[in-house]
Amino acid sequence: MSEATNELGNTSKTGLKKVRRIPPELSILLVLIGIALIFEVMGWYVVGDSFLANKQRLSIIVLQVAVTGIIAVGVTQVIITGGVDLSSGSMVGFIAMVVASFAQTSLNARAVFLQPEYAQFGLSWFIDSSPLWPILVGILLGAFLGYLNGLVIAKTGIPPFIATLGMMVSARGLAKWYTEGQPVALLNENFTWLGQSFNLWGFPVPRTVIVFFIVAIICHVALSYTRYGKFTYAIGANPQAARVSGIDIGKHLIKVYAVAGLLSGLAGVMLAARAQSGQPNMGISFELDAIAAAVIGGASLTGGVGRITGTVIGTIILGVVTSGFTFLKVGAYYQEIVKGAIIVAAVVIDVYRQRKKSRA
Amino acid sequence: MARSQVISPQTMQAVRNSGAVAQSEYLLEVKDVRKEFPGVVALDNVELRLRRGTVHALMGENGAGKSTLMKILAGIYTPDSGIFRLRGQEIRLKNPLDALENGIAMIHQELNLMAPMTVSENIWIGREPSGRFGLIDHAEMNRRTEALFERLGIEIDPEIRVGKLSVANRQMVEIAKAVSFDSDVLIMDEPTSALTDKEVSHLFRIIRSLKADGKGIIYITHKMNELFEIADEVSVFRDGKYIATHNSVDVTRDDIIRMMVGREITQMFPKEAATIGDIVLSVRDLTLNGIFKDVSFDLRAGEVLGFAGLVGSGRSNVAETIFGVTPANAGTIELFGKQVVVSSPSVAMRHGMAFLTEDRKETGCFLLLDIQENAQMAVLQQRYVRFGFVQQEKLRKEADEMANRLRVRTPDMAEPIINLSGGNQQKVLICRWLMTNPRILILDEPTRGIDVGAKAEIHRLISQLAGQGVAIIMISSEMPEVLGMSDRVVVLHEGRVTGILDRAEADQVKIMELASR
Ligand SMILES: Nc1ncnc2c1ncn2[C@@H]1O[C@H](COP(=O)(O)OP(=O)(O)OP(=O)(O)O)[C@@H](O)[C@H]1O
Ligand SMILES: [Mg+2]
Numbered sequence: 001m002s003e004a005t006n007e008l009g010n011t012s013k014t015g016l017k018k019v020r021r022i023p024p025e026l027s028i029l030l031v032l033i034g035i036a037l038i039f040e041v042m043g044w045y046v047v048g049d050s051f052l053a054n055k056q057r058l059s060i061i062v063l064q065v066a067v068t069g070i071i072a073v074g075v076t077q078v079i080i081t082g083g084v085d086l087s088s089g090s091m092v093g094f095i096a097m098v099v100a101s102f103a104q105t106s107l108n109a110r111a112v113f114l115q116p117e118y119a120q121f122g123l124s125w126f127i128d129s130s131p132l133w134p135i136l137v138g139i140l141l142g143a144f145l146g147y148l149n150g151l152v153i154a155k156t157g158i159p160p161f162i163a164t165l166g167m168m169v170s171a172r173g174l175a176k177w178y179t180e181g182q183p184v185a186l187l188n189e190n191f192t193w194l195g196q197s198f199n200l201w202g203f204p205v206p207r208t209v210i211v212f213f214i215v216a217i218i219c220h221v222a223l224s225y226t227r228y229g230k231f232t233y234a235i236g237a238n239p240q241a242a243r244v245s246g247i248d249i250g251k252h253l254i255k256v257y258a259v260a261g262l263l264s265g266l267a268g269v270m271l272a273a274r275a276q277s278g279q280p281n282m283g284i285s286f287e288l289d290a291i292a293a294a295v296i297g298g299a300s301l302t303g304g305v306g307r308i309t310g311t312v313i314g315t316i317i318l319g320v321v322t323s324g325f326t327f328l329k330v331g332a333y334y335q336e337i338v339k340g341a342i343i344v345a346a347v348v349i350d351v352y353r354q355r356k357k358s359r360a
Numbered sequence: 361m362a363r364s365q366v367i368s369p370q371t372m373q374a375v376r377n378s379g380a381v382a383q384s385e386y387l388l389e390v391k392d393v394r395k396e397f398p399g400v401v402a403l404d405n406v407e408l409r410l411r412r413g414t415v416h417a418l419m420g421e422n423g424a425g426k427s428t429l430m431k432i433l434a435g436i437y438t439p440d441s442g443i444f445r446l447r448g449q450e451i452r453l454k455n456p457l458d459a460l461e462n463g464i465a466m467i468h469q470e471l472n473l474m475a476p477m478t479v480s481e482n483i484w485i486g487r488e489p490s491g492r493f494g495l496i497d498h499a500e501m502n503r504r505t506e507a508l509f510e511r512l513g514i515e516i517d518p519e520i521r522v523g524k525l526s527v528a529n530r531q532m533v534e535i536a537k538a539v540s541f542d543s544d545v546l547i548m549d550e551p552t553s554a555l556t557d558k559e560v561s562h563l564f565r566i567i568r569s570l571k572a573d574g575k576g577i578i579y580i581t582h583k584m585n586e587l588f589e590i591a592d593e594v595s596v597f598r599d600g601k602y603i604a605t606h607n608s609v610d611v612t613r614d615d616i617i618r619m620m621v622g623r624e625i626t627q628m629f630p631k632e633a634a635t636i637g638d639i640v641l642s643v644r645d646l647t648l649n650g651i652f653k654d655v656s657f658d659l660r661a662g663e664v665l666g667f668a669g670l671v672g673s674g675r676s677n678v679a680e681t682i683f684g685v686t687p688a689n690a691g692t693i694e695l696f697g698k699q700v701v702v703s704s705p706s707v708a709m710r711h712g713m714a715f716l717t718e719d720r721k722e723t724g725c726f727l728l729l730d731i732q733e734n735a736q737m738a739v740l741q742q743r744y745v746r747f748g749f750v751q752q753e754k755l756r757k758e759a760d761e762m763a764n765r766l767r768v769r770t771p772d773m774a775e776p777i778i779n780l781s782g783g784n785q786q787k788v789l790i791c792r793w794l795m796t797n798p799r800i801l802i803l804d805e806p807t808r809g810i811d812v813g814a815k816a817e818i819h820r821l822i823s824q825l826a827g828q829g830v831a832i833i834m835i836s837s838e839m840p841e842v843l844g845m846s847d848r849v850v851v852l853h854e855g856r857v858t859g860i861l862d863r864a865e866a867d868q869v870k871i872m873e874l875a876s877r
Binding site: 230233240248304 | 398399724729740741769770
């Protein structure tokens with residue numbers, strides 16, 4: 001920067017120089033690489049095989065977390081505003097059921113919309129119809145439930161934790177009520193296509209993963225380069241200052257929760273397509289994995305801080321940990337115990353690094 | 361709160377005794393202190409000597425390094441190097457608790473109280489008296505607060521929540537809290553930036569009695585007249601370097617300014633005559649229950665309307681209501697000839713208003729975000745957005761220009777705003793509102809914590825905006841600022857307008873009379 005001058009004389013800029021900033025995701029990326037390398041070494045040591053040099057495994061790593069990843073991208077935005085969304089897992093369950101019912105084939109004599117209580121609404125029309133319908137219904141229903149979350153939070157001022165906890169319980173109830181606990185199966189192949197993989201240079205690439213990355217890129221752009229993003233950060237950083245700066249906080253929060261809901265809806269669509277069915281207990285505790293991914297990725301539950309790139313890396317860390325343990329043939333119970341510790345450890349490393357920086 | 365924060369009387373006593381053994385001319389002596397932040401040399405081998413029973417003023421432009429040195433003395437930052445002697449003995453402070461135990465207490469530049477807690481709880485946090493079963497003895501705690509307040513002549517209810525207090529009263533609580541440690545060294549970082557003359561003289565009475573008790577006080581301020589009233593000695597820093605120390609009786613205001621900025625600054629309050637235009641804002645019988653009542657006035661284009669009054673007179677509240685932060689219970693607001701229900705700040709902004717608030721930490725800064733984001737947040741409501749996308753390049757250019765004009769001292773605009781000195785944060789907030797090109801600009805303590813040079817620049821800006829037909833409401837606790845800048849002065853007392861004075865008839869005596877009636 002040149003020496004700035006103004007009418008008053010010269011501005012002294014002595015002792016000032018620009019600093020190079022390292023992106024905050026770098027440290028979390030290093031954590032990811034570290035964990036992957038540990039599994040690689042352990043792999044040779046314990047099972048005598050490479051962890052990473054396996055196409056199948058690499059695609060599974062992302063596949064099994066892609067659905068929570070889609071939710072995590074949404075919940076990251078909610079967390080940046082200083083809130084939290086606990087309802088996503090239940091929403092996924094309910095929406096997967098509804099979506100599945102819109103994608104059933106006539107091969108299934110017990111298809112939901114062929115049942116008398118639904119058939120009277122003329123819904124049997126959707127049997128064997130275009131896969132666009134279930135997708136659209138899932139996304140819109142998610143956005144609507146998210147909108148309700150936002151509306152309650154904005155209009156009543158109750159903490160997001162409580163509002164979304166209510167939605168979490170109710171949506172799970174809806175999922176069970178919808179078919180009285182029965183799974184919705186035998187789905188249209190045009191629809192389940194969405195949940196399958198295609199081949200890219202010999203790599204099996206699940207379409208869910210592609211959807212996850214597209215969603216992440218769109219939301220990253222929205223958070224970094226649009227007014228929507230700027231306001232999201234502002235509200236989380238200081239709600240009072242945001243209000244005085246002319247931001248309509250209520251209106252904006254409704255948008256953010258609707259976006260989070262929409263992404264939960266999309267996750268429900270992808271899950272139903274992949275599982276080729278809808279089941280009322282789908283998505284249980286997905287909300288916690290999503291929140292964990294966001295927090296591992298550097299989002300702060302006190303608001304104002306968080307990035308989609310971090311969340312994507314956080315999601316992949318969760319995937320690596322899960323497949324790493326399976327690969328090492330660690331029992332499922334141990335996996336969970338250790339996973340909890342790893343979530344905390346990843347965040348501790350990050351917090352420690354941040355503190356060291358600010359104490360400089 | 362951690363019990364370990366309690367400072368035992370024994371430790372305090374031991375510290376005092378050791379001091380008595382190694383008597384030295386100075387209570388506190390620091391030398392060759394250096395502190396670097398990424399991209400900034402905040403302190404470059406500075407020195408400072410504080411005698412017992414004196415007030416030592418520390419002056420310097422925004423970003424000169426004053427607060428940084430004080431935070432080092434309070435154990436918050438660790439210096440890169442430096443020698444520290446307290447009562448003749450070399451010390452190394454490891455953390456804030458360590459500093460307190462050594463007898464150094466500090467009133468910070470920004471308020472640090474917890475709004476949802478009571479005054480008592482805030483003062484004694486970490487040092488709560490415990491009663492039966494080791495539980496906190498609230499009655500005893502309130503008694504101690506009352507005793508403390510009585511000694512200091514402060515009239516605030518110990519059991520009221522801090523969030524309910526005005527900024528000035530919060531500052532008084534901070535002062536009382538710092539005094540309650542009974543430390544030998546008391547650091548005050550711009551304690552009067554939010555106080556009116558009445559509380560300032562109250563504070564000075566407190567300071568004089570502390571002096572009589574043999575305490576040493578380091579006093580940071582940007583207000584020259586305070587310097588000559590209260591300080592015995594003055595040291596000046598510039599750009600992180602030590603310039604000189606003098607007895608305050610040996611120097612003039614101009615000497616100090618020359619040392620601070622290295623050049624002359626004349627004309628403190630240059631409001632130039634502007635053509636006064638039509639009425640743009642007309643307020644009638646505005647009422648906010650329990651706060652102010654029946655406030656009426658007109659504001660014209662090109663006019664600077666000063667708001668004067670004591671703390672608690674409701675000046676800031678009226679401004680907040682006009683801007684829609686706390687909508688009125690009764691009364692009307694007419695903007696550009698049309699009646700408008702200003703139900704929120706966004707409504708106010710749509711009608712061309714801008715509002716710089718008084719408390720930059722609570723309602724101003726987004727401390728987690730960088731300078732650029734902080735500067736541009738308000739303008740995004742109206743400009744520089746296409747199809748939802750922010751036009752970052754144009755914004756960056758405008759913010760840069762504005763920041764240079766106000767002399768924001770920073771390596772670059774991507775720096776987190778929390779790393780700026782207090783005065784520089786204030787300048788960024790002024791940038792934020794100027795970028796919105798307001799037609800009605802409400803400024804609540806616009807030069808709070810701002811150094812003399814930048815202050816003159818801000819006054820020049822206000823004057824220039826008025827010349828362009830912007831209507832300005834300026835709230836200020838500094839009488840010379842109100843008198844120098846205002847075309848008319850609205851005086852409030854306990855939530856009512858007690859008089860509106862023209863520039864020609866306004867003087868300090870008249871205003872004080874109306875303000876305390
Ligand atoms: N934590 C930090 N990280 C990076 N830079 C910092 C930090 N704290 C202070 N600085 C820089 O150090 C310099 C000195 O700041 P300091 O707060 O001491 O100024 P000051 O003299 O108190 O100014 P003011 O009158 O505005 O309060 C400034 O340039 C500031 O930007
Ligand atoms: Mg300072």
